[in-house]
Amino acid sequence: MTRVPTSAPHIPVLLSEVLDALQPAPAKIIVDGTFGAGGYSRGILAAGASVIAFDRDPTARRFSEGLDPARFRFEPARFSEMDEVVGAAAVDGVALDLGVSSMQIDEPERGFSFMRDGPLDMRMGDAGQTAADLVNTADQKELARIFFVYGEERQSRRIAGAIVRRRAEQPFSRTLELAEFIEKALGGRRGAKVHPATRAFQGLRIAVNEELSELEAGLLAAERALKTDGRLCVVTFHSLEDRIVKTFLAVRAGRTPAGSRHAPPKQAGAEPSFQLLFNGAHAPSAAEVAANPRARSAKLRAAVRTSAPVWRDAA
Template sequence: MSLNPKTAAQTASHIPVLLDPIMDAIAPVSGVWLDGTFGAGGYSRALLDAGAERVLAVDRDPEVFERAERWANQYGARLVMIAGEFGQLDLLAQRENAFLLDGIVLDIGVSSMQIDQAERGFSFMQDGPLDMRMSQSGTSASDIVNSADEKTLADILYQYGEERASRRIAHKIIEERKTSPIINTTRLAAIISSCLPRPKPGQVHPATRSFQALRIAVNDELRQLVDGLCAAERALKPGGVLAVVTFHSLEDRIVKRFFQARSGDGPRGNRFAPDVEIEAPRFMRLTKKAITASPAEMAANPRARSAKLRMARRLNTPAGPVDAAEMGLPNLALDGTF
């Protein structure tokens, strides 16, 4: 897909979030790094400018690499752009002959460019097709909204959006789609809004939680996150650093539990469940509490308000299996067919 020049001009570039605390923690930078969420390239450029020998820049959205063409040449072969999912980052790195990485950065979620382009369908503020696919292929939000049964829809809205009116909204969607398929963002936003009280000043738009939920389902974002953390454990060399930035509580809970469990601070046995096996730590946490943006960063970039950064250093212990449910992955059996 080629980038629409009008769209490119209209969408402001993405401001990297929490970049300073990451760069401060990992200085001096050397060796091979993987940026699993390339986006506008803010993290990749900072790593290259700080001295990384090579950066493997992964993104599932093919459009980001077209945008980067304007500046990527200056880094020559040091910047390797890879279309793919960070859930498989160890395999993607191996394909580039990078078997043990010095560091990995993940800045989870959507970019400002994706949200700002109405035709990508992420935003309820602008009318566009109900799409939401980061990779621009596979099941779209419209496929889910028009095909999933009522219970599945309600489960998605509740589990991935923490939407308490999930059943009411799911019921209304089923009624509305009998009239005609729901294929654009503003119609879905109006349907959701009609099920909820009018927001008070300062409250979020009523469609916020449901749109988040659909986006997570369309892109299987939480499964990607668990898979990406496990892949990072396999791909990092002893001493290598993993830095993860998240934007909502479902994501942060997964990262927090992963780092806790893999650094030996997971739940211990008790008299009701005495047989919890204590595994050798695979990581040492560099952040016990998540780092948040400074007031200055929040003022300059409102997206930074909900961002949380957690970092850990890989230890010299073999990687091992992870229980996704223990990491906080909701138990939603979506088979992708809808």
């Protein structure tokens, strides 16, 4: 097993498993598509490989301090743009650690947490509409769709209706303000372990950052950027992400029968562009979850790029 370095300021989930799947080594070039606080990049660099790190959040660059500029490069861009930056068939591995980063959650001014007061922002980058923009301007039907589809919130219509009625008198601007309002709209916590605003906040965050379409585009970009025998490793944290990754890899590996309602039609005559590294997904150990509760829902899927041409469709 690849040794996990102990000097990283932030250890992402499933780090050892990701490094085992990526197999970083001297002379290899690996894309860390979600740099965050740099945990994966440090592990990859410690194994002797070079890293091209992407993050749409330009403030993430501060975590690259001290990394060897001869083997590390930071790109303030989305991971869906990786092939445009590195070129086609140019890298030996791609790692994606999806969702919001711990540092973003822990900074109230970013507006991701419903447990800490801050501006209702939720943007992973520094451009585009904020969560406040969405909450205060989207129509009731669209808000309900966001909560239901992206947050998997069963009370989506109830929450959306309450928000629309309240914002007519006073727009929402703070995270705790919205979280407490949703809690009251759903009748309080009633001893629930999960905060009533959890799913609604997830839905807003995914919508603001277009996370699912970014993931779909990022998988296509990785297919283009990887060399033959290059490795793709993706860590997901909820079913929406995992379903996209699972379906993409199953289709690209020729594992999905034609006509499946869960996957796009297979491109006629296309050779598999990926081979699965293992069946199913790897989950964190009980010890890792105990040490880091945020790891509890994580899943790792991985595959190896074959010599087949890039598929022409947008699966």
